Amino acid sequence: MAIYLQTIANGLMLGALYACLAVGFSLVWGVLNVINMLHGSFIILGGYLTYFAWHYYGIHPIVMLPVVALLMFALGFVLQRGAINRVVSAPVLTTLTLTFGLDMILYNLMTYWFTATPRRITLDLGAANLGPVVLPVDRLLGTGLALLLTFLLYAVMRGSNIGRAIVAVRMDRTAAELMGIRTDRIYAITFGIGTLMAGAAGVVFALVFPITTNVSGTWLGKAFVVCVVGGLGSVPGALVGGLVLGLVESFAGFWFGPQNAITAGFVLMLVLLLTRPTGLMGVKGYE
C-alpha cells in the first residue's frame, strides 16, 4: 500500500513540474500558432541564470524567480517583435523552422558560455514524511511554485484586460482586430509570457534537476506530450496534461520498469491523439 501511495506522490510532484514546463509552450502554440522549438533552451537558460546567481552571489533561487521571469519576458518580447513576428502568419512549418534556427544559435551560445558540464544547486532541503510517504522538500516547493505560477497565469488570462485580449485573439484573430485589439502587441506579449513561464520553470527545475544544455531536447519533448494530453492553448489543459503524464510515467516505471516509463507516456499521447485529438481539456477548433 505504502508503495502505491509513494508512487502516486512521485507522479503528482513530477506532474506539477511537467505542467509548469508545458504551460508557456501550450500558450504560444495555441495563440500564435507557433511551435516554439526554443522552449527547451529557454528553460535551461532560466536554470543557468538561477544557478549562477546562487553560485556566485549566493542569491536564493526563489528570490531569483521574479528577476528571471522579468528578464525572460523581455527576451521573449524582443524576439517576437524582432524575428518571429515577421513570419507569424506563415504556415506552421515556416515558423517552426525559424524557431529551430534560433534555437541552434541560443544552444550554441549557452554551450560556449556555460559549457555542457552538469551543474546543480546544492541546497538539499531534505524530505518531509507524511505517514509512509516521503516527500522531498525541494520537489514539494517546486510543485507549489509550479501550481502557483500556473494559477497566476490562469488568473491573468481570465481576469485582466490583456488576458482577455489574448483569449480573444486565440479564438478569432480577425474579429479581435475588428474590435480594436492590436494583435501584434498581443502576440509579442503572449510570446513574452510563454518565455517567462519557460524561464520560471527553469528556476523551479534548477531546485530539482541538474542543469545542462544536453537536456533541452528532452524538456521540449515533454512539453509536446503534455500539450497533446491536456489540449493545446489552455492553462487548465497543461495542468491536467502534466499531472496525468507524471502519474502515468510513475506507475509505468513501477509496474513495467524504468525501461518502459517514457514509452508509456508516448503511447498514452498517441492513443489520446487518435481518440480525443483536442486533449483531455481541449476546446474544439484548435486543430
Added chain:
Amino acid sequence: MKPLAQYAAIIVGLVLLGTTPLYADNYILRTAATVAMYGALATSWNFIGGFTGYPSFSTAAFFGLGAYVGTICQRNGIPMGVAWTIATVSVAAFAALLGGIILRLRGHYFAIGSIAIVELCRLIVSSWSDLTGGGDGLNVPLIHASPDAVTRLFLFVMLGILAASLVVTIIVDRSRLGFGLRCIHQNEDAAAMVGINTTAYKIAAYTLSAVFCATVGAAYASWTGYIDPTDSFQIVMTVKVAVMAILGGAGTVVGPALGAAAFVLLEEVFWANFIDWNRAILGVVIVLLIFFLPGGLLSLRARLRRASGGAA
C-alpha cells in the same frame, strides 16, 4: 518550372554528383553521397510535407526502421541488396498501416503525432534488446573492399535512390495523384467534396514519403557498419530534412533536393572552419533564409526575373 528545365536540372545535378570520382578524393565523394542521401530524404518528405501540406516529422522513424530491418536481415545472412529491399518493402507497409491511423489528424496534431512516432520507435527498439541489441547497438558486416571502392559504391547507391525518388516525384507531379494531393493541400474538405478519396491519397503520400527513407536507412547502416537507437532515430534529423525541403522550395520537384544540397554543403563549410560556432552560424543562415527567402531557393529565380524585368 518547365518540364524540360526540370529534367535538365535533375540530370545536371546527378551528373555533377556522379562524376566526382573522376577528379575528387573520398571526402568529396562522401560529401556528394551525403548530399544525395539527404536529397533523397527531403524529396521523400516532399510527398507528404510539400505536395499534401501535412507537416510530417516521421522521416527519422522510417530511416531508423529501415536501418534496423536491413541490419537484422544482413546479420542473418541475407545478402545486402536483398536486405535493403526487405527493409524498403516492410517499412512501406508499416507506413501505410500507420498512415491509416495518424492521418486522421490534421495540422498541429498531425505534426506532434508524427514526431512522437520517432521517439516511440527509438524507445521500442531500445528496449527490445533480444532483437536489436538495445542500447548496445548492432554491428553490420563490413564490406571488405578498398576504401575507394566502398565510397564509390555508396555514392552510386545514394545517387540511385535520389534519382528514383525524383523520378517518382515527377510521375506523381504529373498524375492525378499529384493533382489530388495539391487539392488536399489547398482545402481538404473541398477536395473530398469534389470526389477525391482524400484518405487513400494521403496514405499514398505518406507511404511514398517512407519508401526511400527506408532504403536510405538500410544502405546507410551497411555503409557505417554500426547502428544504435540514439543515432538512428534522431529528432534533429527529422526536423533538418523538413528544413532542407523548405529551404529549397516545398512542393516543387527539384526544390527539396536543391535545399538538401545547399544545407549539406553549408554544414560542411561551417564544421570545417568554425569548430566552436558551427551550430550558431547554421542557425543564423536558417533565420536569414526564412526572412528573406521564405519561398525557398527556387523562389529566387522568380524574384530575379521580376527584378530584372523591373529594371528593363
Added chain:
Amino acid sequence: MSRQGFFRSARLALMAGGLATGIFASVPAGAQDADTIKIGAPLALTGGLADEGKKQDIVWKMWVEKVNDAGGLQVGDKKMKVELIEYDYQSEGQRAAQLAEKLITDDKVQFLFAPFGSGHTKIVAGVGERYQVPTIACVASSESVFDQSFSHLFGTLSPNGGMTTAMVKFFKQKFPDTKTIAVLGRDDVFPKSMAEGIAKAAEDGGLKVVYKELYPVGTMDHAAALSSIKAAKPDWIYVTGYTQDLILARKQMQDLGVTAPIVTMVTGPSYKEFTEGLGPLANGVTSSSWWHYATSYKGQGVWPTTADFYSDFKAKTGGDPDYVHGSCAAAGEVIADALKRAGTLDKAKVRDAIAATDIQTFYGPIKFGPNGMNLVRELPIIQVQDEAIKVLAPADIKNADMIAMPK
C-alpha cells in the same frame, strides 16, 4: 537562373576542394613525407557528449604543446612536429564517420584519436580500419567494441570486465554482511555492459540480485525505480550512467530516503563534476576507475611521472584530472613510442609497432592484447570521503579505508 547559378557555385566548391586536395588523393600517404605528423580527432564539442569531448580536447592540446616544445617526436633520425586536427561531430554518429573520412582523405592524418564512448569509437574505428589508419581509442572499454577483428584499433583502457569481479570480492571482504544487490543501469553501450557485468559478478560471488533494470537515454526521473529499490532493501545499490544521470539519481535517493551500506555509481566519482555537483551528498559513494592521479606510475614520455602530469594539468586548468584525461594523454604516448621504434611513417610498419607496444607511462603500463585492448590490470576502487576522492584498493596505492554510506 538561380538554379544554374547555384549548381555552378556548388560545383565550384566541389572543384575547389578537389583541386586543392583531391589531385593528390591517389598518392600514397607514405610518399608525401611532410614535416609534420598529423593526428585527427573527431570530437563531440556540442550535443550530448559535449562535456567529455571537451576533456579530450584539453588534454590532447596539452600533450601536443608539450611535445612540440621539446622539438617534436623522434622518427628515425629526425624530429617531427605534431599537428592535431580537430572537428566537432556534435555527438552524432553519422557525422563522426564523415569527419573521420575527411580527416583521413582531406587532411591526410596518419593517426586517429577516437571520440568518447564505445558507440562512436566503433563508428570512427570502422572508417580507420577501411583506410588502415591506426586509431587509438582512449575512452572505450566495452569489449564488444574490440570484438570485430579490427587490426588498426587500439584502446588504452583495460576491459571493463576487470572492474566487476574485483569489486564484488573487495566489498564482500570489507562488508561480509553484504547479501543482496540492486542494479540500475543506463541503456547505453558502456553503462549497460557495466550493469550486466556487475549483476553477473555478484551472482557468481554469491550475492542475490534483488532488482535489475535499465533506464532509457533521456530519463529525467528515477523516482519509480528508486521506490522499488527501497522496497527491496538491498545491501548494495549499484547505479550506472553518465554524470547528469548519476547526480540526479543520487539526489533522488537522498530525497526518497533510499540508502544501503554500499552505494556504487559508475563512473560518477571518477569525474570531478560528480562531486562538485553533489557536494556533501557524494560522500560515501564508491566507484571504480581506470586511473587515478593518486597513483604513482613512472615511465617514458613528456610526463615521466603521474605527479608531473598532475601538476601540469593543475597549472593549466586549475582542476584535477580524471581517467579520461589520463587515458587520452597516454594515447599520445602510444603514438610517440611507436614512431620512435618504427623509425618511419610507413603505415604498415607503424601499425605493427603500435601492436607491439609495451611501455610504462605516467598512466600505467600499456601493452595491447590480441584484440587491441590494453591488458587487464588491477584497477583502482575509489570512494568519496569528505568530498574528496580516496583510493581504497589496490593495496599499493590505497590512501583510505572504506567507510559505510553515511545515513
